[in-house]
Amino acid sequence: MAFDREVLPTNVKPTHYNLHLTNIDRTAFTYDGTVIIDLALNEPTRTIKLNAKQLTLKDGHVTAGDKTIKIVDHSIDTKAEVATLSLEAELPGSGNGQLTINFSGLMNQEMAGFYRSAYKNVEGNDDWMFSTQFESCDARRAFPCFDEPNLKAAFDFSIDVPEAYTALSNQPVKEEKKDGKGLKTVVFETAPKMSTYLYAWACGDFEYIEDFTDREYPGRGKLPVRVYTTRGLVEQGRFALENCRKIVDYFSEIFEIDYPLPKVDLLAVHEFSHGAMENWGLITYRTTAVLFDEKTSDARYKNRVAYVVAHELAHQWFGNLVTMDWWSELWLNEGFATWVGWLATDHFHPSWDVWGQFVTEGYQTAFQLDGLRSSHPIEVPVKNALEIDQIFDHISYLKGSSTIRMLSTYLGQKTFLKGVARYLKKHAYGNATTEDLWSALAEESGQDVAGFMRTWIKVIGFPVLNVTEEGANLLVSQSRFLSTGDVKPEEDTTTWWLPLAIDASSQTSASPVTALTGKTVTIENIASGHYKLNSGQTGFYRVNYPLSRLRKLGENQQSLSVSDKVGIIADAGATAFAGYGTSAGLLEFITSLKNESSYLVWAAITERLGNLRSIFGESSPELKDALAKLTLSLVSPIVERVGWDFPEGEDFLTGRLRALLISTAGAVGHDQIIAESLRRFKSYVAGDKDAIHPSLRLAVFKIAIAEGGKEEYDAVVNEYLTSKSVDAREICLVALGRAKKPEIVKEVLKFMLSENVKVQDKHSPAISLSNNGHARYVLWKFIEENWEEVHRQMSGNMVVLDRFLKNSLNKFSSEAVLKEIEDFFSVKDNTGYDRGLELVKDSIRGRASYVKRDKSNLEKWLKENGY
Structure with a gap:
């Protein structure tokens, strides 16, 4: 091994799991289980080690040949999450055995393992659904298992649930057996060999809509594709369903391997730590990543749903069929799925200019993180489970996909995909490494792909x-x-x-x-x-x-594509930030684009100008006002031209542009936009829901919160608590973070930590507050003063806590605040978010250096140009 991994011994290896769950208590949230694991016996041993976390192991035994060997003792190393089973006799070092363990577990509310999600049912009552989230290392929270990606095995699964419930898993239902007492046992078909993190199940009061692929699959016909939701939401899955059935066929063609399972299910989950999870055949999603209502949803969520559906379907091949050998090569899963997810979205929605979006958003986010000293290589050494969670970041996803895009463009997309198909065929149902991918691409292209790419993958930075x-x-x-x-x-x-x-x-x-x-x-x-x-x-x-x-x-902008304009803006901004250039170069180019009509270019312009206001405004209100004046002069003509109305048949990106411009104009003091926003907000709150177009709710709500007081705050909170729109909660939380008045900011912070805001969503207001110069420092002090409660609420799932801290603290430009943050965390156990804290510190250092170095240059340019 190239580095020290904390892995299980190799004396036994799993080949098949047979798992049954019973006695599911929907009040105490406990369950019992029995798992029977077929083992390959590789070395003589009297101990078996496997993974377990937050489980109670009971009795068990191992059969080998005609012998039954009892488990006489067991212990669990809670830090390593490893259970050691002591046997009454030695197992042979060859042949096969079968390990049986009885256990009990807890359906937690931490969005990891086998867990519960709260929601309001169609009657308006509190209810629960139950589902799993195992990536990266949380299958061990649900059942004792060999929880490492290269220990693949087949699965049989059955579960006892109420008769009214629907139970789902990776494979179709084989049979259901009712007990006559209100319960049924649901037995599923055998699932193919896969890593434990990809197995899944769910149960609850579900309903579904169904469609079928256009292609016929040998021996299976047209494949059923379903979207499942809790009762009352399923019609909002139509858009995801239509995309899914087409993308399954598209990927089957470009990867030259048919989708291997007999069905594709998509499940909306009410509490979810990530955006979605690619469980083989049962893909789970945060509700806003799979549900979309044409009448009530903000159009930007349509883009999100199409892309996330494509991303997770890409994993069915790249990650599930062929899995990375170890977590250090996570990028093989996530980087590729990100790139090919955009590829599929572009294929089916060419008018959206998704590659322009990728340059505007994906590339720049990856650059921002990888420009920090505390970044990490795409392929990074990983020792254990806590380290794994911290590399599910923009380096693995976005830098990984950016380098894939660079390579595929250079080799040619057709050649690149042929190489990918070669790789998938060679390693199907197994594990592979980065070097295996480079070899397949080299064979197809005849070029030294490993030579091109090794540095990109192995070395930090760009x-x-x-x-x-x-x-x-x-x-x-x-x-x-x-x-x-x-x-x-x-x-x-x-x-x-x-x-x-x-x-x-x-x-x-x-x-x-x-x-x-x-x-x-x-x-x-x-x-x-x-x-x-x-x-x-x-x-x-x-x-x-x-x-x-x-x-x-x-001067020659007519010769530039949208992506090129976005790239120049981003590069000029970044090189000014780092001291290679100055802000004057950025502003010279931006002001030349005042007649631009592209949403993506305006997104880049407003992002960079917003960054300048945020960075320099912290220490200089005068500079912030001058930059606001500049922004207002640029956006006023086009926002007045684009207006408030959404004409029938208008293209997707123009609608996005309107929302962006209204939001920006309101933020920098456009009197008419602010007045019209407040008028529409008042009408909306009074009951006229047509007063605000769904795609303008976020812009108008942000302006109302920024300009208003307790009345506007209460109205947005009420909208959050009562709206039936699937995206309303996220929109309201982001809007609340734009509060300016100190007393309202404090109300937002208390609300953020209240039980009304689910743990999965607490980062949404934090991001908005952090971006808000009126609230940023108040947010930090609130975290400092309420640290025990923050940690208690979020540390059950370290992904959530790490994300919350990074997004709350990374926007300061003050070395004094940096010192406060360093001092506070210096006496804490920062395990699980230590990497995130280093990123925060690097971000603040960079912003503080930029202010020192370029403040006078920026002031000079603004004065010379009349701002």
Whole structure:
């Protein structure tokens, strides 16, 4: 092994599980179970170690040949989450055995293991549904098992539930047997070999809608596709259902392997720590990631549903059929599923410009995290379960998918997918490594893919290309990018392979440069005309242009694609932040785009201007006001032109643009927008629900909360508590975080920690409060003063606590606040969120350095340009 993993001994290995759950108590939330595990016996032993967490192990035995060997004792290492079973006699070192364990467990409310979710049923009463979430290491919370990804086994499963309940699992129901006393035993077909984290079950008062794939699958016909919800919500699954049935066929074709199971079920779960989970054949989702109501939902959730459905379906092949060997290669699952999820979304919704969205959102989020010293390589050593949870982050998902996109563009998408198909066929039902993927792609393309990509996967960070114009020639050099702007020589030893993708009007070289493979390269006869590096923004690197070139790019913007404009804005902002350039270059380019009509370009513009107001406004209200004035001058003409109405047949992105502009204009003081928002809000609260278009609820609610007081706060809280719209809760929580008045901010904070806000959602108001200069410091003090309660509520699932802290504390620009945060956590046990805290500290250091370095330059530009 390349590093020390805390793994189970190899003396036995599971090949098949037969699991039965019974005595499910829906009041005490307990259950009993029996698991029978078929074992391959590899070494003589009197002990068996397997994983267990928060379970009570009872009696058990092992059969081997004609012998039955009792378990005479057991112990559980709660830190390692390993149970040691002591046997009364030694097992042989060859052949097969069968381990039987009786146990009991708890259906917790921590969104991990076999857990319960609270919801209001169709009668308006409190109710529960029950489901599982096992990734990464929580199957061990539900039943004793060998809970490691490369210990794959087949599964049989049965469960006793009330007769009125629907029970689901990875495979279809084989039979149901009623006991005559109100219960039934539901037995499922045998599931194929898979990792424990991919097994799943659920039960509750469910209903479903169904459709079928268009393709016929040998021996199975057209496959049934269903969306399950608790009763009363199922019609909101239509959009997900339509996307799902098409995507199953699409992936079966491009991966050259038919979807391997007999059905696809999608289940909406009322409490969910992530966005969704790719359990093989039973995919579970947060409600806002799978349900969409054409009449009442914000249109942006349509985009989310389409993409998340595609992402999880990609996993049915890439992750489920072929699984990473160990958690250090998590990116193999998540990076690929992210890229191919966008690929499928683009295929079925080409008018949405999803690759432009990816450049605007996905790329920039990955850059932001990977520009920190405390980032980590895509492929990172992982020792144990707590470390695993912390790498389910933007590096694994978004940097992973960004490098996949870079490579697939360079090789050609058709060649790339052929290589992927080769990889999947070779390793089906098994485990594989990153090197296995590179080998398959190299065989298909004939290129040294491992040579291109090894650095990208194994080394932390990414490069910035510094561009120097020397007459008609360009000198391009690469160095590591750090947002803190203080790269040390020993941190800048990596040479990345970089596809340059040059778009130029005057390049006359007979041998054009296609990739940078050294630290520097000279590109001849290019600088006299228009040029842009990283055309289409497919390469994962920043470009630092001279200020004069940024001006020329702005003057020649008609030659730039939407993705290129977004990329230039993002690169100019990031290089200014890190000290390679100044904010003047960013603002020069942004102000040249005042006549832009693309939603994605405006999203990039408003994001960067909002960042400047947030970073510099913390120490200088005057700068914040000047930046607000600049923003207002840019958005006013277009927001007045786009207006409030959604014409019939309007394209998706124009609707998104309207919501963005109204929200931005309201935030920077557009009097008419604010007045109209408050008028519509008042009418909405009075009962006229048509006063606010569903896609404008967030914009209008944010303005009402920011400008109003207790009356507006109470109205949004009431909307949160009573609305039937599936996305209303998230919208209300985000809006509440825009409060400006100190007394209202305190009300929001108390509400955030109350039982009215589910643990899965507490990060939503925290993100909004953190982005709000009026509330940011109050939020930090609240966390500090209420730490025990914050920790109690969220530490049952460390993913939740880590996410909450990162999103609450990373927007400060003050070294004094950084010192407060460091001092507070220095005496705490930060296990499970320590990596997140380091990211917070690095983020604050970078922001503080930016203020020190560029404040005077920014003030000068704003004054010279009349702001």
